[in-house]
Amino acid sequence: MTVFAVEYVYAADSSAVRDDHRPAHRAWLAGLADGGQLLTSGPYGDGAGALLIFKVQDETQLNDLLKQDPFAVAGTIAGIRTTEWTPVIGLLAAHAS
Template sequence: MIVAVTYRYTEDVALRDEVRAEHRDYLRGLADAGSLLLSGPFGAGAPAGALLLFRAEDEAQVQGWLDADPFAVRGVVASSTLAEWDPVLGSLTGAL
C-alpha cells in the first residue's frame, strides 16, 4: 500500500532549522530501507509543511514512523494527515 502524508509545521522556524538535519537523516534511513518513496517541503508560497509518500503494510506502520520522526518528537509538526493513495497515471507510477 502507498500512504500519502501531509505535514503542517509550527511557526517556530528556528526549531525547524535546528532539527532539520536529524529529520532528514531519519527519513534517509526510511528511504534507504525502501519504505519512504518521496518526501519534500512545499514551496515558498504554500503553508509551511511537506508531502511524504510511503510504502507500508498499513497506516499504523506509517504512523509509527511518523511518531519517531525527530520533527514530530521535537514539536516541529503541528499536524499530519495520512491517506491511502492509489496512483493510476503518470511517469512515476511504474516506480511505485
C-alpha cells in the same frame, strides 16, 4: 503494501527549531528511503509544511514511523493528514502494485 500521502503542517514560529533538527530529520528520511518505506518527500515552497509519500504495510505502521520523525519529537508539526493513495501514471505508479 500500501502507498500513503502524508501532509505535514508545521507549527507557527517553528522555523528555528526545524533548522536545528533538520539534519536528524533528513537522516531519518534517508534511512526510510534506503529501506524502501519512503518513496519521496519534500517541503512545500511556502515553508508551511511538507509532502511525504510512503509505502508501508498499513496505517498503523505508518503512524508508528511518523512518531519517530525528529521534527515530531521536537514538536514542530502542528498537523498531519494521511491518505491512502494509488498512483496510476508516472514514476510512482510502479510502486503502487
